[in-house]
Amino acid sequence: MFLSVGVRFEANVEALNMVETAGNYSKHRRVPYLVEEDGRLKTVYVPALSGESLAHAYQEHLVREALGLGLPVCDDCRRDEFYKSMNKVHLKKKVNPIPDDPRDIEIAIVRSCVVEDVGGFLYAEKPPVRRSSAFQVSYALPVKSVALFATSEPQLHARHAQMDSSSKKGNASEQMIYYVETGTALYGFTFNLDLDAIGVSAITSEPILDEDEIKTRREAALRALFRMLSSAQFGAKLSRFFPVGGITEVAVAVTEHPFVVTSPIYDDYIARTERRLKVLEGLGENYLFAVATGEKVPEEALKEAMDYLREQGAF
Numbered sequence: 001m002f003l004s005v006g007v008r009f010e011a012n013v014e015a016l017n018m019v020e021t022a023g024n025y026s027k028h029r030r031v032p033y034l035v036e037e038d039g040r041l042k043t044v045y046v047p048a049l050s051g052e053s054l055a056h057a058y059q060e061h062l063v064r065e066a067l068g069l070g071l072p073v074c075d076d077c078r079r080d081e082f083y084k085s086m087n088k089v090h091l092k093k094k095v096n097p098i099p100d101d102p103r104d105i106e107i108a109i110v111r112s113c114v115v116e117d118v119g120g121f122l123y124a125e126k127p128p129v130r131r132s133s134a135f136q137v138s139y140a141l142p143v144k145s146v147a148l149f150a151t152s153e154p155q156l157h158a159r160h161a162q163m164d165s166s167s168k169k170g171n172a173s174e175q176m177i178y179y180v181e182t183g184t185a186l187y188g189f190t191f192n193l194d195l196d197a198i199g200v201s202a203i204t205s206e207p208i209l210d211e212d213e214i215k216t217r218r219e220a221a222l223r224a225l226f227r228m229l230s231s232a233q234f235g236a237k238l239s240r241f242f243p244v245g246g247i248t249e250v251a252v253a254v255t256e257h258p259f260v261v262t263s264p265i266y267d268d269y270i271a272r273t274e275r276r277l278k279v280l281e282g283l284g285e286n287y288l289f290a291v292a293t294g295e296k297v298p299e300e301a302l303k304e305a306m307d308y309l310r311e312q313g314a315f
């Protein structure tokens with residue numbers, strides 16, 4: 001089964017994805033964006049969060065949920081250092097001696113780590129072994145219709161340090177000023193999860209684990225998404241720039257085969273997704289579409305999707 005979520009969230013004064021520091025200025029990630037104004041297309045630079053940043057946060061939640069359900073997570077991933085068995089040094093911690101057959105390497109990694117099972121890995125040695133991530137996440141980008149109102153503005157901050165007598169300014173209190181570029185926007189992003197890929201070999205398409213363990217791993221993957229959205233624990237600089245705002249809309253589709261909700265950067269994404277699902281239904285595919293806008297809260301839509309998946313026997 002396949003789950004796809006469109007998320008809209010309002011974030012005022014956030015520093016969720018910083019890309020570089022030039023002197024005392026730390027810059028927010030920005031991307032070129034095509035918007036329509038007065039019937040003409042133009043490019044604007046808008047604040048954004050990378051998919052990599054969201055994926056990292058998701059995997060941190062996955063570590064916690066997996067451990068909570070008594071599932072295996074390797075030592076690197078437990079520390080939220082997602083090396084993903086990238087070379088012999090990291091792989092040897094899981095299997096030693098390292099097998100020659102790529103299939104055996106994949107089995108050893110998947111068995112010993114839920115994060116690498118769900119999030120994929122690339123063992124870049126001989127033989128190279130690659131496993132695609134069972135989850136996908138887009139960049140978070142401003143909603144098109146209001147993208148022109150998205151801003152990134154530097155905010156001035158000061159850090160104080162008491163200088164001792166050995167420093168050149170004597171006992172004077174020293175202050176350092178620095179700027180943090182903060183973004184403000186209504187963002188949208190898409191998250192997909194292919195439940196059928198969890199615990200299954202990417203090389204042979206055969207299950208690597210028994211059915212019970214696969215189901216528990218699916219549950220961990222869903223719980224991690226729930227927790228990430230519910231807690232808004234994603235992105236950087238949360239300690240002093242926790243975004244003011246929150247999730248405004250969530251649309252979750254659960255289908256038998258891969259299907260992705262229309263991107264929430266478009267205002268009509270819910271209606272379009274519904275129409276597209278109706279066509280699938282006409283082709284004989286069952287689905288669930290849960291939407292949280294206005295009255296319903298995001299957690300209710302997410303729980304509806306999880307209940308449906310449980311009823312369908314996915315976990």
Ligand SMILES: [Zn+2]
Binds near residue numbers: 114115
């Ligand atoms: Zn791992």
